Amino acid sequence: REGYLVYDPGLADTAICRSEITYIDGDAGILLYRGYPAQQVAEKCTFLQTAHLLTTGELPTGAQEEQWLARIAASTLPGNPVWGPLFDAMPAGTHPMAMLAAATSVMTSLAPDGASSIEQAGFDLLATMPALAAHAFARVEDRPRRPYDPSAGYVENFLHMCFGDSPVATDPAMVHALETLLVLHADHEQNCSTATLRLVSSSNAGFFSSVSAALSALWGPLHGGANQAVIEMLQAIRDDGGDLGKYVAKAKDRNDPFRLMGFGHRVYRTFDARARVIREVAREVCGKAAHDPLLDMALELEEIARNDEFFLERKLYPNVDFYSGLIYRAMGFPVEMFTALFAVGRAPGWIAHWTEAATAPERRIGRPAQLYTGPETRDLQF
Numbered sequence: 001r002e003g004y005l006v007y008d009p010g011l012a013d014t015a016i017c018r019s020e021i022t023y024i025d026g027d028a029g030i031l032l033y034r035g036y037p038a039q040q041v042a043e044k045c046t047f048l049q050t051a052h053l054l055t056t057g058e059l060p061t062g063a064q065e066e067q068w069l070a071r072i073a074a075s076t077l078p079g080n081p082v083w084g085p086l087f088d089a090m091p092a093g094t095h096p097m098a099m100l101a102a103a104t105s106v107m108t109s110l111a112p113d114g115a116s117s118i119e120q121a122g123f124d125l126l127a128t129m130p131a132l133a134a135h136a137f138a139r140v141e142d143r144p145r146r147p148y149d150p151s152a153g154y155v156e157n158f159l160h161m162c163f164g165d166s167p168v169a170t171d172p173a174m175v176h177a178l179e180t181l182l183v184l185h186a187d188h189e190q191n192c193s194t195a196t197l198r199l200v201s202s203s204n205a206g207f208f209s210s211v212s213a214a215l216s217a218l219w220g221p222l223h224g225g226a227n228q229a230v231i232e233m234l235q236a237i238r239d240d241g242g243d244l245g246k247y248v249a250k251a252k253d254r255n256d257p258f259r260l261m262g263f264g265h266r267v268y269r270t271f272d273a274r275a276r277v278i279r280e281v282a283r284e285v286c287g288k289a290a291h292d293p294l295l296d297m298a299l300e301l302e303e304i305a306r307n308d309e310f311f312l313e314r315k316l317y318p319n320v321d322f323y324s325g326l327i328y329r330a331m332g333f334p335v336e337m338f339t340a341l342f343a344v345g346r347a348p349g350w351i352a353h354w355t356e357a358a359t360a361p362e363r364r365i366g367r368p369a370q371l372y373t374g375p376e377t378r379d380l381q382f
């Protein structure tokens with residue numbers, strides 16, 4: 001504290017808003033979506049029903065769900081004039097997260113007039129994100145993009161656009177696994193990217209510009225980029241002989257910048273509520289695909305850390321990113337697509353927070369203070 005200012009660089013003890021959307025009890029490992037335990041939502045609801053819950057506050061009736069499906073299908077018709085410029089904004093040879101950030105930023109000027117209302121913009125984002133992510137995947141694989149199939153379900157559509165008619169796009173277990181992952185990634189209070197979205201939107205920047213900023217924050221390896229970093233870490237350990245103990249020692253060495261990717265969390269002081277569910281989905285999905293030695297390594301690493309004083313003292317447990325990448329890998333996604341998949345799941349949370357911020361009675365532009373440590377006033381002798 002300096003005078004009336006509190007110095008809180010990680011904003012760990014600073015509430016930047018009041019919110020009714022999601023609640024985390026980090027000590028108990030509880031995650032609630034509008035009051036419902038996220039694990040229950042993942043077991044019983046589809047991703048679109050979860051999106052309805054987070055953005056409106058309630059689960060949809062049958063009629064509301066039909067209406068949402070029709071509106072999302074209408075937003076994604078291949079003839080939609082938005083598509084051409086959007087895909088042109090996604091240059092080949094760049095990382096999928098750069099493609100998504102560029103395309104969503106372009107959407108601010110491209111969105112049809114109706115999208116000036118957040119409700120329509122929310123539909124446009126829910127409809128567009130899977131198509132943009134699937135297109136980024138086509139760019140990565142240097143192949144033509146596949147058409148949207150409005151007759152299939154939301155997740156089936158996405159897998160079809162990514163993998164065509166290959167088994168992963170039609171296997172109910174794979175569809176269920178991805179649906180579970182999208183639901184569990186849908187929102188998570190004021191994480192770095194959602195807080196970024198709120199800060200950018202506080203200047204009355206457009207909805208899609210705020211999403212573009214959130215995508216850039218999510219890309220960081222300490223945040224959503226961790227799911228890519230976990231697989232790269234496990235692969236690097238395997239390439240270096242597979243000695244997990246050596247890397248656990250490096251992670252504990254304060255003079256070594258190495259961190260165990262996928263471990264630790266600013267809020268959770270126990271297991272990340274989502275990681276347990278995702279670990280079991282990883283066992284199921286990896287059990288169906290060709291055996292993946294990285295899953296064995298991940299399970300062994302968790303076991304080592306759960307019995308090591310350093311991790312126990314600091315309450316470092318697997319987080320949402322530790323096992324999710326193994327599932328994406330088993331599905332056939334390249335590692336550079338993993339954080340884009342996280343973004344597809346987080347879209348409903350961003351829509352809900354943008355809407356809540358836009359209508360907050362105490363809405364003000366975000367402008368944090370600072371503690372100045374530079375030179376005193378001095379005359380310029382030049």
Ligand code: SDX
Pocket residue numbers: 010187188190191192221222223224226251252254258259260261262263264265266267314316319320321
């Ligand atoms: C996500 O916020 C959200 O909700 C995000 C997210 C969401 O759904 O949106 O949950 C998604 O981003 C999950 C986090 C993904 N990131 C990683 O897995 C990267 C690895 N994790 C660490 O970088 C770290 O744990 C953070 C960034 C997640 C949290 O960092 P904090 O809260 O600032 O903790 P810290 O850096 O102050 O660490 C406290 C201590 C330190 O040791 P000491 O100085 O006390 O000796 O724990 C150590 C750290 O060195 N530590 C680790 C570690 N994480 C923390 N040591 C080894 N490996 C790690 N992963």
